[in-house]
Amino acid sequence: MLCLQDCLDFSGLPEETILAIAEHEQVPEVVAAEIGCTLLASRQGICRIRQFLRENIAHARELGLTAKARQLDHAFHDFEKAYPLRARSTAQHAAGRL
Secondary structure: OOOHHHHHHHHOOOHHHHHHHHHHHOOOHHHHHHHHHHHOOOHHHHHHHHHHHHHHHHHHHHOOOHHHHHHHHHHHHHHHHHOOOOOOOHHHHHHHHO
16 A cells, blocks of 8 residues: 655655645645646647646745745755746747647
8 A cells, every 4th residue: 555655756856846736726735746747748848837836825825824935935945946838949839739
């Protein structure tokens, strides 16, 4: 039987990112790990995780949770470094329009 840590490890995402997905989507951490793993498979999915993190940061700031906003901001920057979005080549961009 898999435990939570196994699922977190399998997702390939840091725990902070999994927790942010869980909070944003209001799902248990195991489900958030699965969502994160699935989203990592595409450029759009990576963009979606970034958006989750940005929205969580904004929400924490709105609530005056400065420490939490800083923690999420750190998680966002770590995610950006781990999963950079490269500019699409002209061919990829044209293929995306078809």
